[in-house]
Every structure is written in C-alpha cells, then in structure tokens.
Amino acid sequence: MDVIVVTQDDPFYMPLFFRHFFNEVSEKIKLRNVVCLKPFDESFSALIGRMYGLYGPVNVVRRGVSYVTRKASDALGLGSNSVVTAAQRRGVSVEMLDTVNDSSFIERIEERHIDVILSVSAPEIFAPSLLNAPTWGCLNVHTAKLPKYRGMLPTFWALYHGDEEIGVTIHTMEEEVDHGQIAKQSTFPVSPSDTLDDVIKQGKREGGRLAAQALNTLAEGEIQLRPMEGEESYFSFPSAEERRELQRQGRCLL
Template sequence: MPMSDTKSKKLNVLFITQDDPFYVRLFFEEFFKSFNDLASIKGVVIAAAMGKKGPVQLARQMYDFYGPLDFVRVGTRYASYKVKARIPALAGGNFYSVGQLCAHHGMPVFSTNRVNSPEFLASLREMDLDLIASVAAPVIFKKELVELPRLGCINIHNGALPRYRGMLPNFWQMYHNERQVGITIHEMNEKLDDGRILRQEMVDILPGETLDSLIRRTKILGAHVMARAIASLRDGTATYRENPASEGSYFSFPTKDHVREFKQNGKRLI
C-alpha cells in the first residue's frame, strides 16, 4: 500500500510515543518501511507513563482484564519480546522495541518522563518543529507543548470520534457490535481525544477477528492514515471537521463485567 508522496516540501515532525513492544512497534515498523521522506522526521520521543499505578497495580488490572489463561499468554509473549530486545541474536533480524527500531532506521531517539517540563520544551524549540504527532503517548500534553510546533500537535486514535473517546476504543467498538472501527487523526488540545478531526478512515471488523488481531491490524493501517494526514498538512490541502463532545461518550478501561459480556457475545480478546 503506497503512501502519499512527501518529497515536494518537508515538515519538521517529531513523534511522541511509548516503548510498547506489542502494538506501537507495529505502527512504526510500517511507517518507517513505507514513508518516503524519513529525513523530515526529527526524532521519536519515548515518554514514560506518568500514571499513579505501580507495576503490581498494572499487573492486577491486566489480570482482571485478560483472565488467568490469557494473562499467562500475554505475559509470556511480553517476556519473550523483552528478552529478544535485550539479546538481538535471538530476534532473528526483527526488532522488539520501538527504540531499537528507530535506531535501525537512523532515527534520533529521546527518552523523558517530563514532556511538559521547561527543560524539555526548550530542547524541542531548538528543533524548529512544524508538527508533533502522538502515537499512544502515555502522557497528557499541556498547553505550552500543544502550541509549540507551528502546526500544533496531532494524535492518532483507534476509534471513531466523536463517538468513541477514551481508553481501548477497539474493545468498545467490538463490545457495541460495530461492523467497522475508526482510525482518527485529530488536533490535540488539553482535553483527551478532543480537537478537530483532520482525517478519519473506517476499517471493517473481519469475521472471527479477536481484539488483539484488530488492534494489530489497525496499528499497521494507522501508519498509512498518519502519513496521509501529514502529507495533507505539508501540501496545504488539509481539511477539518468538528469533534463535538456532545455527540460522543468517554469510555474508561473495561471492567471484569464488561469483559465477561464481551466474551458471552462470542468475542475473544486474543
């Protein structure tokens, strides 16, 4: 699937993301493989999550979500990815961390746990940025960060906005028996999943598809949607539509009851 041509004019673009080996890595694998002007990407910031949950609380949340068997499966996969990321000889030429993938493509990588700090903002100003793109960034962008690039900040959200705001939108779209899910690129402000919609493309949910396979597939497709959005900003052809909060709902992380209902309706997580 070819991406939009990006050679006529360059934008200085910075990504802010997290080092997720499951899904975010797939986005960047596809983006780096297919985007034909990587020189315009000034780097990738890997941000640390600033949430209040510690490792034990996060593990408990994942256990409650997946249940015993799927929790073991996911945990085993996670451990395997981490080992392969640390021991490249076991990776078979693949990359199991976002940082390694970026380094392979000659992409500058920055790490921080304070994206809104004065010191970090000062370092970004030196990059002369046109655009910041968030890909599953685990932090809230405050006003000064949002307004720093000339064209602002954009975010990719794997849900059909404005209907599906919040956490794990692919789960909620499947939960509500949607036939399609949305991949949305929207402007960012200080509110979550707010800001005008720059681009939205709908993707069919395939028969028998699991939540895991849907997330993986939409991350890969999302790389192309992001590329087209960046190209439209570069070319001056971008169009926007409103993203009214009154027309949507904010969904939090699913409870055990939600997951039980999900499975009772014949759906699977992995």
C-alpha cells in the same frame, strides 16, 4: 517539515504502527526523534493488576510469556519488537523521558522550531504550553471514528458494542482529550472471528499509514481539517466484568 513523535514502547503493538508509519512517510518529513514515555503512570504491581483485569488469569499468563519472549528476541537482535529497534533501523533517534510537560522539553521544541508533535498512544495528557509549542501544532492518532469512543482502549468498546467496523482518526489536539479537528479518518472491517488482539494490531497498521498520510499532506500544504461531527461517547479502561461480558458475546481476547 520537522516532526517529533511522542509515544510509549511495548513489544506487541507500537512496533507495528511504526513499521507502517516509516514505510509511508515522505522524505519531506524530517523525523527529529521519537520520545518514549513510561506506559501508564503507575507502579508495576498496579499495571499487572490492570492487565489481569483486562485479560483474565489464563490470558494474562499467555501475555506474560509472550512479553518475555518478544523482549528477549528484540534484545538478541532476532526480531523487531520494540519502538527503539524500529526507529533505529530507520535511523531515527529515541529518547526516554518521564514527562514531556516539563519546561526544558517544551523549550527544546520551541528552540528547534519543531513544526508538529505527533502523539501515538502517549500515556500523558499534554499541557497547554506543550500543545502551543510546535509552530503548526500537535496531531493525535486515535483508533476510533471520533467523536465516538473517546477515551481509553476504544477498540475494546467498539467490539463490546458490536460494531462491524473500526475507525481510525488523525486529529488536531486541544486541551480536552480526544477533541480537535479531523485531519484524516478511515475505517476497516471487523469479522466475527477477529480477536481483540487482531483488531488492535490492524488498528496500529492503519494508524501508522494514516498518520504518515496526514503528515505528507500537511507537508504539501494540502491538509484540510474538518470538525468532529456525529454521535459522541467517552469510555474509561474496561473493568473485569466488562471484559467477561465481551467474552460472553463470543469475542476472544487473544
């Protein structure tokens, strides 16, 4: 079964996903390549402003120092802190693109008879023509027990609302974001001492394992899809005030 993964690169979370994904995916899955898109379609200054609002002044500095350290370590070959490095160690090629919605990319998917596109934190909404390009379809990884916590940064919102467990869902993709049918779903517990960073990391580990399991099952012809049922909710990126409220509840970010 031929698969292409669409994602974004970062030195914190996505390498964790891919290390667990590569360890679990079966030999029947032919990973043709990983496509990395730019994180958030916004300027560098806008991205810094967004991160400042999420982490606050002290934590954004800590995050910045860690970012530089991890990027340098990866560049010097002293660590595996990027999707590129994780993929190369597996022998999977990585392609950097501005968009996956242009006609040339979609034509390549069709010409190469790609069976599945796996979306992992992809910062671009897939166009209908892209959703219909793979022979089987597209799967998305979402760190929530869908249909609850659709939207952005679902782990933040689960902690914000006091949830004691975090969901991970692998689902088929439709034109409406975070809709579709469930291919795999699981949960993991959250302790009071877990930081937002801890929970996001655990979500990536679980997401990598679960995505591999979904593809393995699909390759065996045993995938069983089911509808999303239960409480529905949608949240956008948290504001600075919402971040402060999470901290007032006693939850650390890093």
